[in-house]
Amino acid sequence: MVIGVIAFIFVNACKRESYTLATTDDVNITGYLDKYPDKFSMMRQIVERSGTAGYLGAYGRYTLFTPTNDAVTAWLKGIGKANVSDLTVEQSKDMVKFHLLPDTVATNRFTDGKLPQITLYGQYLQTGAINDGGVSSYIVNKQAKISQSNVRLGNGIVHVIDHVLIPATLTTAQTIEASGRYKYFTQALKETGFYDSLNVASSAVKDTTRRLQTAIIESDSALVKAGYSSYEAFKAKFSKTGDPKNHNDSLWLYIAYHLSAGATYTPDIISSTTINTLAPKEVVTTKYINQKILLNDDEFNGVLEPGVEVNRTFSNITTANGVLHETKNLYAIKVRYPTAVFFDVCDQPELKANPIWRGRNGATSGTIPLFANGASTLAGLRVNNPAKATLPQYYDYAVSVFGQTRRVAYDDKLVLSLGLTNANRAIWVELKTPMLVKGKYKVWVCYSYNGSSPLCQVGMDIGTPDAQILPNLVDFRQSLTSSGMTDAGAALPSSDPLMLAQGFKRYLATTNDKDKNGNLGLIQPAVKNNWGSAVARLAGTVNITTTDRHWIRLTMVGGTEASGTGSGGTWLDMIQFIPENDDQNYPRFSPGKDGLIFQKP
Structure with a gap:
């Protein structure tokens, strides 16, 4: 031996x-x-x-x-x-x-x-x-x-x-009822019909995806702390139709939101950003911060919504047909309505932690690599071949670009190297969006025009059942003059509807715009290559069916194989998701660290 x-x-x-x-x-x-x-x-x-x-x-x-x-x-x-x-x-x-x-x-x-x-x-x-x-x-x-x-x-x-292992013999439903900590939840399970589905031996379930299920629930004490002194008060709040077995009833949806298919233990929760629940098209978002597992701790529309913590003392409880967890406070489906999301692609946690981000330490320029040792340095960025994408992909901050005739929001952008034939370039790049509420949005790709750039197809959640390809190709070689407008009048408000009709718009404020304090935009319409170089191009309308963060992909389908160095590369600044029936022209943004925002006059 x-x-x-x-x-x-x-x-x-x-x-x-x-x-x-x-x-x-x-x-x-x-x-x-x-x-x-x-x-x-x-x-x-x-x-x-x-x-x-x-x-x-x-x-x-x-x-x-x-x-x-x-x-x-x-x-x-x-x-x-x-x-x-x-x-x-x-x-x-x-x-x-x-x-x-x-x-x-x-x-x-x-x-x-x-x-x-x-x-x-x-x-x-x-x-x-x-x-x-x-x-x-x-x-x-x-x-x-x-x-x-x-x-x-x-x-x-x-x-x-040194001991024989003993399997769990109680189902999830039985485990919840037997504990004595979850009387509210036990009653709600029975009234909604979920008790029966959680009380079936896994071997008897024909749907293999539902043989094991995960329940993340609140204790009675947590619900009392939330203001429900009795089960009747709790039911009165959450059951709106009077029939908890109705799948449109909010109590049914509440319970479904606490259940998910598969056996998800705390390491699985930590390693994932979302949990797909049994409530149709509703997810629970997850974070791991300071050794705490947080659910639904989200930044939405610029405001942090504090989440609830998983009570690890009463979690990872294996049952005969799944696993049980407990939270310290109540959590439920959040009712939200579609709202515009102006996604600055440089607003990434890893970039913000870098001292040169947006000139934090007085720097007027600087770059940060997006890939190192064959892996992305950003959790929200990925390409098809990170190990081979050796040509530069980087964050670029520069106050002065081409004599200040080219400007982007906050003076920073991502410089990407895309190519179809060169194995050292990425064919596609994906970015993870901020939280998007269910609804239909027009998607605008905002960039600084570059004659040595690719033609890209835009897709959402590629490789998933909800994948969507948007109809309009985005050509990073096009300036705003490609809309048919000329230098002389294209920066005037009267030209906005004409550009919009061609799938273009100005997303940066010119000196014709004023913010609420009377500040003027910095883009000067009279300067050649100034007003027209900051382009927002309509990729199409996307139907977001699940409130969550999503992956948006830019895939090169033609154009120039940009090297990502010097004057080459794809200069990506923002991606805007605006509800389809909202105004598409405003707000507008201004270069510089002050980040002035210009609403519609």
Whole structure:
């Protein structure tokens, strides 16, 4: 037997752990149990009695969490059995299936949460770390400590544990009712009909996407804190039709908003930005800030809406058909109406943290790379080939551009290198939008015109069921004169409807515009290449069906393969989403750090 040592630092573990990795080519899982009868003879008997010895002794890829003889003895005593022979075949089979994964999962794939593979029993195992006397160890399902890990065998991996793992036997509905903490929610589940759907064994559910479900709910105390002293008061607030089983009733929608398909544990919540709920086209947004998991903590229309915190003490509760979490405060669907979103693409958290962002430290110019080591430096930016997109893609701040005849909002933009034939350029680039409320919006791409730029197709949420391709191509080589207007009169208000009819508009304020304090815009219509270089081009109308942040994609379909250096590149400034029936010309923006906004006169 060849012995090696690997070290792995577990999330939240208190000190570095070392585990032995035992490797052999001629011992399978059953052979390993046979080899150490003083430790595993009872587990070997259970395997034999369950009828699983055949495939655990054959070729395959498995992970077995095997309890020791002492652990099996304690388990049998706890369930009133004297010997392994007292177990039925089904009991033996269920016991093995709950300890067995259909893949090789070593400790380097453990997370502070569920394992990447579900057990053959149909429930996930959770792993974590505990510190006992200054020594950190893995713990499984908060029940069993791993005493020996990563025993590599011919057909899989064995982890030795000191207790038998006990599967959840109560459904989500039963778990909620039995806890005593959720009487309001239990009653609401029954009145809306969700109790029945959450009280079905996962194996009996034909829709595989709904066999496991996640519930994130409030305790009675949280609802009392929110002002509902009784269930009747709570129901009176949320049930508007008088029939909670009606899918249009707000109590039904409230409960549906707290449920989602699949087993979502806290690491899944942290790693995702949204949770799709059973309420049609409604999502819960998620954030992880200062070790707190927050739901619906959103900035909407420039205002931060504080979210609610997940109560981790009463979360990650595995049920027979899913997982249960609790929040510290009430949360519900927010009723919002479509409102214009003026998305400045340079307003990204990672860029704002940089000292040169918008000349924060007095700089008059500077750049920040958007990709490093083959990966995006911004969470809200991605391209089709980050590892190969080696030509510069960067944030650019410059007060003086071409002798100040070219201006953009806040004097900063993203400079992108797009190309169809050069493998070192990106074919498409995607940006994650701010929160968009359900509704129809006209989409305006705002840029600084450049004769060495691409022709792009605009799409929303490409690769998802809600994907949309907008009808108008955006040619970054076009200035406002492409609308048919000339230098002489195009910057006058009378030209606005004419440009709009051609799918163009001015998005920066000229000296003909005044803000509420009488300030004039900085763009001078008389300066050649000034008024017409800041272009807003209509890509089309998009139908946003889910209130959430979305991905907007620019895909190069022609034009010039911009290098992204010097005078080349795609100079992207803003993307505006304006409700289709709202005024499309205003507000307008001004260059410079002051960020003056000009409303319609």
